[in-house]
Amino acid sequence: MFRIRFHGRGGEGIKTASRILGSSFFFEGFQVQDAPKYGAERRGAPVSAYVRADHKQIYERGEIHKPDLIIIADETLLHVTRNTVLEGIYENTVIFIISAMSNSELEEIINCGKTIIKIAPAVLPENYHRFLSSITASATARFTGIIQIDSLIRGVEEELKSAKNDLILENTAIAKKIFNDMTSYSGIVTETDGTPVITEPQLIDLPLHNSSIATPAIRTGSTSVKNQTGSWRTSRPVILQEKCSRCMLCNVYCPDSAITKNEEGFPVIDYNHCKGCLICREVCPSGAITQEDEKTSRSKTV
Amino acid sequence: MTRQVLLTGNAAAAWGARLSSADYIPAFPITPQTEIIETLSEWINNGEMDSHLTMFESEHSMITAAGSAATAGVRVFTATSSQGLMFGMEMIFALPGWRVPFVLVNVSRGLASPITLECDHNDILAARDSGCIQIHCSTCQEILDSVIIGYKISENKEIRLPVIVNLDGFYLSFTREAVEIPEHHEVSQYLGEYNQMNDHYSSSAPQARGLIVLGGSQYSYFRYQAHLANLKALDVYKEAAEEFAIQFGRNYSVIESYRTDDAEYCFIMIGSFSTKAKSAVDHLRSEGLKIGLIRPRLIRPFPSEELNILLSGIKGAAVIDQNISFGKGGILYTEITSALYGAHGSYPVTGSFIGGLGGRDITIDEFIVIAGEMREYTKKGIQPRTRLLFTGDELE
Ligand code: SF4
Ligand code: SF4
Numbered sequence: 001m002f003r004i005r006f007h008g009r010g011g012e013g014i015k016t017a018s019r020i021l022g023s024s025f026f027f028e029g030f031q032v033q034d035a036p037k038y039g040a041e042r043r044g045a046p047v048s049a050y051v052r053a054d055h056k057q058i059y060e061r062g063e064i065h066k067p068d069l070i071i072i073a074d075e076t077l078l079h080v081t082r083n084t085v086l087e088g089i090y091e092n093t094v095i096f097i098i099s100a101m102s103n104s105e106l107e108e109i110i111n112c113g114k115t116i117i118k119i120a121p122a123v124l125p126e127n128y129h130r131f132l133s134s135i136t137a138s139a140t141a142r143f144t145g146i147i148q149i150d151s152l153i154r155g156v157e158e159e160l161k162s163a164k165n166d167l168i169l170e171n172t173a174i175a176k177k178i179f180n181d182m183t184s185y186s187g188i189v190t191e192t193d194g195t196p197v198i199t200e201p202q203l204i205d206l207p208l209h210n211s212s213i214a215t216p217a218i219r220t221g222s223t224s225v226k227n228q229t230g231s232w233r234t235s236r237p238v239i240l241q242e243k244c245s246r247c248m249l250c251n252v253y254c255p256d257s258a259i260t261k262n263e264e265g266f267p268v269i270d271y272n273h274c275k276g277c278l279i280c281r282e283v284c285p286s287g288a289i290t291q292e293d294e295k296t297s298r299s300k301t302v
Numbered sequence: 303m304t305r306q307v308l309l310t311g312n313a314a315a316a317w318g319a320r321l322s323s324a325d326y327i328p329a330f331p332i333t334p335q336t337e338i339i340e341t342l343s344e345w346i347n348n349g350e351m352d353s354h355l356t357m358f359e360s361e362h363s364m365i366t367a368a369g370s371a372a373t374a375g376v377r378v379f380t381a382t383s384s385q386g387l388m389f390g391m392e393m394i395f396a397l398p399g400w401r402v403p404f405v406l407v408n409v410s411r412g413l414a415s416p417i418t419l420e421c422d423h424n425d426i427l428a429a430r431d432s433g434c435i436q437i438h439c440s441t442c443q444e445i446l447d448s449v450i451i452g453y454k455i456s457e458n459k460e461i462r463l464p465v466i467v468n469l470d471g472f473y474l475s476f477t478r479e480a481v482e483i484p485e486h487h488e489v490s491q492y493l494g495e496y497n498q499m500n501d502h503y504s505s506s507a508p509q510a511r512g513l514i515v516l517g518g519s520q521y522s523y524f525r526y527q528a529h530l531a532n533l534k535a536l537d538v539y540k541e542a543a544e545e546f547a548i549q550f551g552r553n554y555s556v557i558e559s560y561r562t563d564d565a566e567y568c569f570i571m572i573g574s575f576s577t578k579a580k581s582a583v584d585h586l587r588s589e590g591l592k593i594g595l596i597r598p599r600l601i602r603p604f605p606s607e608e609l610n611i612l613l614s615g616i617k618g619a620a621v622i623d624q625n626i627s628f629g630k631g632g633i634l635y636t637e638i639t640s641a642l643y644g645a646h647g648s649y650p651v652t653g654s655f656i657g658g659l660g661g662r663d664i665t666i667d668e669f670i671v672i673a674g675e676m677r678e679y680t681k682k683g684i685q686p687r688t689r690l691l692f693t694g695d696e697l698e
Contacts, residue, residue: 019308022478026308034308035477039419059581061574062473063663196585196666203671204694216416 001054001194002144003064006136007085008073011043011234013133016159017073018049020137024147024155025053033058044232044275046081054194066090066197069143069189071136072097078109080231089114090197094189096139098124098132117143117185119178121295129234129295130167131174133159138175138182145187149179225273229256233276236292241266243288250280250289309481311474312337314442315381315407315467317481318449320351321489322405324379325496327355328367333419334471335383335409342379361390368404369397369464373511375502377453378404383471384411384425391428398433398463398528400511402501403456405449406434406464410573411471412660420661421471423573423625427601427633433528435465435535436601438572440558442479445469447552448599450484453493454542461535462499463528470574472661477574484550492549536603556605559612561587562594567676568613570596570638571622575664579622582669593673598634606641613642618680619650620672624658631688632656651680657691664691 004021008014015036022034030053038047050064066088072078075097077085089095089112096117099106106116119139121128128135134156141147141155156175160168208214239250250267251259258274259267269280281289309317315338319327327346329339345351358364361382368380382390387408408429412422426436437452439445445467452465469475500509515521539556547553560580562568569579576597586593596612596619598605613619621639623632630636635654642649653676657664668691679686 019478022308026480031480032308033477033479035472037472058479059577059584060666061477061578065663065665195588196581198585198667198670200671201665201667201693202695203668203689204692204697206690206692206697 001052001058001060002069002189002191003067004051004053004069004071004140004189005064005067006049006051006071006073007077007081008047008132009043009077009232009234010038010045010047012073012129014047014049014073014136016133017071017137017140018051019159020133020152020155021051021140022053022155023158024137024141024151025051027151027154028147030054031056031058033061035062037063043277044234046077046084048084064088066093068092068094068192069140070095071140072099073132073136075099075101076231080228086110086112092190092192094143096136096143098135115188117182117188125174128174129293131171134171134175135178138178139185140189142179142182143185143187143189144191145189146191149176152179228272229275230270230272233271233274233294235276235278236271236294236297237269237274237276237278237280237289238292238297239267239269240288240290243286245286245288247285249283249285253279253283255279306480306482308478309442309446309483310337310476310478311439311442311445311469312409312476313341314446314481315449315469316341316345317483318407318446318452318467319379319405320345321446321484321486322379322450322453322493323377323486323490324353324405325376326371326378327353328358328364328371328378328380329355330358330361330364330382330386332361332383332386334411334475335381335386335407337475338381338407338409361386362393365390365393365397365406368406369393369400369402369511372402372404373400373501373503375498377457377496379407379449380404381407381409383409384413387425387429388413391432394429394434394464395432396512398532399524401462401528401531402464402511403453403462404464405452405456405467407445407449407467407469409469409471409475418660419471421473421573421624422659422661423468423623423633426466426468427625429466430602430633433463433532434602435461435463435532437465437467438599438601439467439469439474440574440576440597442474442477443481443552444554445474446481446483447546447550447554450489450492451539451542451546451554454545455535455538457493457497458535458538458542459497459499461531461538463531463535468573473574488549492546533603536600536605539600554599555608556598556600557608557612558595558597558599560595560597562596562612562616565592565594565616567591567593567618567620567673567680568596568616569593569620569622569669569672570598570634571624572598572601572634573624575622575624575658578664578666579669582666582673585666586670586673591673591677601637604637604641606645609638609641610645613650616650618653618676620653620655620676622655622657622664622672626656626659651676651683651685653679653686654688655691656688662691
């Protein structure tokens with residue numbers, strides 16, 4: 001069985017990536033199971049997806065705790081949900097990441113002694129975020145050494161069939177390119193015989209606690225401050241003071257109270273918590289809020 | 303020609319409704335069910351499905367509309383989940399007394415509080431005593447097929463009760479698996495013409511449902527009739543499943559059993575995690591433990607006799623409940639043990655394990671711990687205490 005786990009952020013195409021891979025396996029004659037896992041949150045929140053492929057019926061289900069391959073489509077996750085992203089690494093696990101970091105930096109951060117395959121954004125087209133699902137699915141297909149290019153392309157076409165024709169063509173083109181570029185890694189992810197690796201869980205007897213502990217309640221107002229939802233942002237709102245009339249409508253509509261007023265009465269965005277929903281841009285009557293690509297503006301400011 | 307495609311559990315449920323030619327679909331969205339009505343509305347919009355979909359302002363109205371439309375003589379499909387099922391619960395309990403057929407798909411999600419979006423079975427088991435028939439699924443294929451079989455039972459002239467087909471949120475609803483989609487005309491042939499019986503609307507012959515009867519005698523009569531019809535559904539189910547197997551080649555007994563022939567131990571559970579139990583069974587068998595899986599598909603009517611037959615010869619049974627009745631424990635455990643009581647000369651040592659609440663995983667490792675514990679207690683001949691599948695790390 002192949003057990004493959006994708007990590008990315010909502011809106012980056014992680015679910016689509018897992019489905020392209022799932023369909024590609026399916027077209028190769030495998031039994032397949034693919035599933036996304038996400039919470040109640042919106043674009044930009046961490047999401048994961050699983051693909052299992054086997055020659056016989058698959059009985060396992062849900063989360064993959066010991067993956068043969070981990071795909072990290074968004075390297076910022078290593079700072080936010082590191083333990084989730086790197087959960088269950090075992091001797092065969094291979095890690096694939098899209099990252100601008102150097103190999104030694106990556107090794108230091110991931111620090112698990114496993115094979116790390118990296119694609120640097122620099123070798124990808126500038127707008128590669130639009131094709132993240134095809135890029136990651138294609139690389140992964142190549143790593144298995146089993147999926148042929150025809151099945152991969154069929155998978156891309158199948159999963160993007162509701163998209164415009166141009167977009168499908170751009171996706172299949174980049175999928176082919178990545179598949180070729182990754183030739184030297186063909187077969188690096190190997191199929192296991194499916195036998196589970198057992199580690200005995202330590203079950204406990206849950207005692208009765210006082211109801212003041214056992215009530216699901218938030219009793220302080222500041223917990224949301226600790227949750228740096230700014231890391232979810234894929235687009236960044238930027239206020240142009242020269243156009244701003246200081247009406248503060250943006251402040252009223254921001255669902256995260258991420259806009260405050262400075263001494264001169266201008267709105268200021270708290271980028272640690274702004275999730276990038278761009279509602280502020282929508283409601284601004286003066287067109288004083290523009291949208292920038294988060295990754296680009298972040299690298300500008302760093 | 304039948305096709306095999308990758309479908310989510312939600313899409314499989316929608317296909318079941320489409321192939322069954324549901325005429326009318328009252329709808330209300332709720333996570334993780336929404337994809338079902340989205341899929342159906344898209345098909346209707348594209349002209350791929352000939353049906354009417356109406357959005358309601360709540361599940362209470364939606365389920366009322368399902369019953370009313372069925373009374374008017376059309377084939378009805380609807381779907382909900384969790385809090386939605388709870389909100390419609392007044393009508394879930396009322397409609398079996400109307401003796402109307404329709405299929406409702408419930409996508410299981412844990413109940414508040416605290417709120418969750420993920421799966422457990424307290425929602426569907428709250429409908430246990432409603433009179434609706436309950437079919438529980440463990441794969442995407444089974445969902446599609448169960449919707450079709452559901453109509454066959456529901457519309458049977460002796461039954462005329464709503465059928466709820468249950469599937470697990472996330473673990474089935476959003477999970478894709480290979481599903482064979484039968485031909486539409488073959489399903490039509492299997493289900494036959496929709497038989498309105500008493501259920502038709504005509505302004506020249508008005509009728510009323512949901513009546514009041516006072517004094518208790520008539521009430522007792524009608525209530526017991528619904529009970530008898532529900533019991534009868536067990537035989538009707540068997541016939542329907544047999545016919546289904548002949549026509550479509552897939553076999554769904556009232557209880558699925560996996561590697562139980564020579565088994566000394568077994569897991570008993572419902573829902574999608576039971577496929578995980580199968581991989582645990584395979585693993586434990588490879589280590590020499592004679593263990594199997596017993597998975598009731600029907601919870602109402604409850605297949606007591608079939609259960610007893612399967613359990614004869616089993617020494618230790620672990621019932622795994624993804625639900626909890628506060629103040630009692632696992633609901634399935636209560637159902638199983640009450641079905642066993644008095645039936646055998648001796649019955650197995652039966653352990654109660656509660657896990658998978660609110661989508662918490664039950665890992666294969668935990669199945670193995672459960673099996674170990676059952677073995678130990680069976681040897682001693684005593685019932686193990688109820689265990690929650692919960693580790694020290696989780697208390698952090
Ligand atoms: S809504 Fe626009 S004009 Fe008004 S304060 Fe905000 S940025 Fe300025
Ligand atoms: S994009 Fe604008 S409205 Fe949305 S969270 Fe950020 S500041 Fe608030």
